Structure formats: C-alpha cells, structure tokens
Amino acid sequence: MRIRQLLMHKGQNEIKLIGPNKSLLEAAHLLQTNNIGALPVVDNEFRLVGIMSERDLVRSMVEFEQAFFEKTVSDVMTSSVVTCRSDDPMDDIYETMIKNGIRHIPVVDDEGLHDILSIRDFEFAHRRLKEQALRDSLTGLHNTANLLNILDGEFNRYRRFQSPLSVASVRLDGFEGINDAEGHAAGDALLKELSKLLVDQTRAYDSVGRTGEDTFAIVFPNTEPKTAIRTCERILQAVRSRGEQAEAPWGNVSIGVAYADQEIRDGMSILRIAANRVQRAADAGGDGIDAPALKGNASETIGSAAHEQRQRTGGSAQH
Template identity: 30%
Template sequence: MNKEHFLDEDKTKLDLNGNLDTIIKVAIEQTAVSIVITDVYGNIQYVNPAFENTTGYTFEEVKGKNPRILKSGLTPDEVFEELWETITSERPWEGELINKRKDESIYYEEARISPIIDTDGKITNFLGIKQDITTRKYLEEKLKQTSIRDPLTNIYNRGYVFERLYQNIELYKRERSNFSLAILDLDHFKKINDTYGHQVGDFVLKEFAEMLACKIRAYDTMGRYGGEEFVILFHNSDRVTALKTLERIAENLNDYSFKYGKEDINITFSCGIADAMELADDELSVGSIIELADKRLYEAKEMGRNNIVID
C-alpha cells in the first residue's frame, strides 16, 4: 500500500474522532431501545425518542421527575431495593421491570442500569438502557399455556396438575397444610359417544369442564386426567370439605341438561377423594395419593355409579 493510502486512513480516523460526539448522539436518538439518564438522586435529565414512543411521555413531561412515574405496582418492591442497592454500590444492575405507560397500559421491559463515575470516583449520573419485551412475554406465556392446557377443554392437563400436586405435598410436609385430591369419571360416557357421536361427546366434556371451573374456588386446581376423567386439587381443604363441594355439583347436574341442537343430554359422575393427612409422610407421594383417590373412584363405580367415596 502506498503512502497516500495511510494518509487517507489516518484522515478518516481523525474525521471519525472529530465527529464521534455527533455519531453517538445520532445513534442514541435512532436506537430502538429506551435510554434514560438521571442525576445522582434519580431525577431524569434525558430520555431518547424510543423512551417517548414506549411510554407515551415526552421528555418535557418527565424532565426532573423520578422514573417511579412509570411504576405499575406489579414489580415486587424487593426488585427496586436490589436495584438501588446495586447501582449505589457502583455496580450495574440487570433485570426485568413491569411498568405502566402514560395511557395506563402495562408493559414489560429488560433493563440495564449503570452508575456513571467521574475521575474522582464519584457517581454523577445513572444510565438506563431498556428494551420493551411485552410481545416476547406474551408469546412466552401463550406457549406456556399451550404446554399446560388440555387442547379440548382448555383446562389444565394432567402434567400440570401433577406438578401442582407435588408442590402441595412438599408444602404439606413443611407446614402441615392439608389438601384433597378428587378424581371424577363421567358415568356411561361411552354411551353418549355411541348414541350421539364423538362430536357431541367432545361438547359434553367441554361443557362439563366449564361447569366444574365455575363451581370450585379460584385457587383450586382442576385438570383433565384423561378421556372422560377429571381431577381437582382442593388446596387447604380436607376430603370432607371437598365432598361437600362435589355433592353440590352432583345435585346441580341432576337438574341440568347439556343442550346440543335438539338433544338434551343428562350426565352424572362417580368420584373418589383422598387427602394428605391419610398418608404418613414417608408414604405420601404423587403416585400414592392418586392411587388412593383412584381406588375410591373404582369403589364409587362398583356401588352403581353417581356416587362419591371418601373412605
């Protein structure tokens, strides 16, 4: 390479260095991530256009204010405590925040907040670089729900119920918080499929699942066990209390018909219930309590169906 090439290269470097402030400013203004600069007390001194687009606030509206104006109340206080402790200790903090836009809508963001330290070793500012991840969180939640939901009834699948059952067992062994497990089986369901067809059978399963969901407490866990069988995990409840709930559901079914076109379809169910206190700690497991409830379900069927067995 000739001398002129190196001279041109050096000139380019000099021009770049000379324009570096301008280049950085343009990059900050054009980037898709939000950038926030505050003083040492947390008062906003600068936000870029991406921040304005994400939050709905203009710079003039937030200038001199604390970023807590975005606080939604959904991010645990412990997160903010950790954030402040970290950055005031001259270390960067990374994490997720759930914030609120000017229009009151909620959004999720990944944030990295770093202290800016001068030549004397003092913190002069804080720099926040934040990316809106609301769409990603929505897709992740949708994927999660797909993996834990029964595709026909849209209630939880057995895998998720087993996971919750395991958690309840661990909690019971630590805190003696009793729970009950009920397994339900729709009586003579095969006859419905044979008489009306599988499409009607599927309709009945969906309607029954919806009815069950309305009759149990919001914090109980219900899922499809398989075929025409359902399982309910009654939290903080013994089997006698669970029995009362299921007896009310059975009574409602006696006076209710599932309507499909011109057809009125009546159903009943058999059920077996077990609770954690019936088993010793070294015997209590997901498999053992399911086995006990399933054994009682079999007994309920043997009694002529439309029965609930708890002993």
C-alpha cells in the same frame, strides 16, 4: 410457530407509516397519538426505506437540541432495517431481536410491507405457548403433568406444615356410549361443559385438571376430607340438575375422594387412591361418591342408588 401464526394471534391493525421527509415533530405526534413505539419509513412508492423508534427520537432531541425542530425523519431513522418474512420461525426472529437489541421488526413479503411486530408481541406469544403447554387443549383445564406438579407442591406443604390436603377424581359416567351414539363432537361439547361446571363449583384456589379422556381431578389445598366431600356433593347435585335441564346428551358422574395422611409418600399416591375410589363408585352404579368415612378408615358411597348395596357389602380402607 411461524411469524404468520403470530400475526393471526395479534390481529390485523392498520400500520402507521411515515415518509422520510416528514418532520420529527410529526413523527413524535404519530407515535404519541397511536401509542406505538416505532414507525416504518416508506418512500412515495411505499417501499420500506427505514424505521424510526421512540429511542431514535429521544437521542435526536439530545443530539440536535434546538435544531431538533428543523430535522426530518431521514436524519435520524435507521436505514439498514432488519426485517422478517411471514414464514420465518418465530423463535429464530425473537433470538435475532434479542441479540441485536431490536424492539420492533417489520414483516416484509413479496408484495411489500405486511405488518410490524414489537418485542412485546413475541413475549406475549411465548407466554401463551407456555400456558398452552400446561393446559388441556379441549377444556382449558390443567393437563395431567401440570396438575401433578401442583399436587406435589401441595403435598410438600402438607408434609412441612401438616396443612390438610384432599383430592377428588371425577369420571363422566357412560361417556363412551355418548360418544358412540352422538358422535365425538357431542362428547367434546359435554366434556367442555362439565369442565366449566367443575370450575364453577370449586374455589378459586382449588386446582381442576383433566387426567383422562373422561376423567378429571380436583386438588383441594388446606382442605379437610369433610369439606372436600361437601364440595363433591354439590358437584354431584349440580350435574344432576344440569342433566334435568339438558336438551343435548348429558350424563352423571362418579366421584372418588382421598386425603393426605402419614402413610402416603407423594401426591401421586393420593390421586391413585382417589382414582381407585372413583372406579368403585362407577362399579357400584355411578352417580355417587366413594369417600373416606369421617369416623374411621372405611370408605362409603354417598348420593347414589348403590349406597345401600355398598353399606351391605362393607367398605374398604383408605389404602
């Protein structure tokens, strides 16, 4: 990321400036009134000649004591100002600030002073970039790698404390046809709306992620399969209800549910079982849930027109 991109995220605010001949009391008033930590110091032609920070002000109070009120900004400002340009790499400038103990840095371009950035602006940008690396760019949900990390953590908790763990895989039925017929913009809008619906229908401590172009997964920590299945039934009904109201292209979903047991070695294995089940639900006609039967090892399809067909042909084991 370049400094210009950081400035775009920060937004354009009016830069508070001060002249070198202004009193320290005026400087203190400007800092306090605007809740800022530093002031660029400019001459009559608005050329940058220094910078004065809160730390400079505090040091001057100790150094000058009673004479503090007679001093001007030029007496305490830093004249050799470290600056950056809008096309500089953000990481390089951040490293320079850390190395030199700088908390504020002016951005200077050919036309002069452009803005001033604080160390907090850089730290916020780093947090934002870190979060973006863990999120799906379209939906804002956990991406596959991050969701697997979460799932592994919950699986380790299951192994240590035997707390139940369930996982659901959710696939949008007919997504390829919607993309072909309506275009990718309509498909993207549908995926974003479905992702919001999944978040709305799950608990705050459940984790929802996008694991494929048209596929999502939900990690249900400390959740028995029966409770996870009930949640998936609500999701199925919410998708149907939304489809009845939709003016734009909409689809149904297929859902597969799996759970942790003694034979499973890691979190990925649970997700793989859920993915196999969502495929069976889709193959059975979609708009349904393939889940472990609660009184045995068989799986069953719930809520779809294919339910009777599944009952006639028999189920399959958890694995």
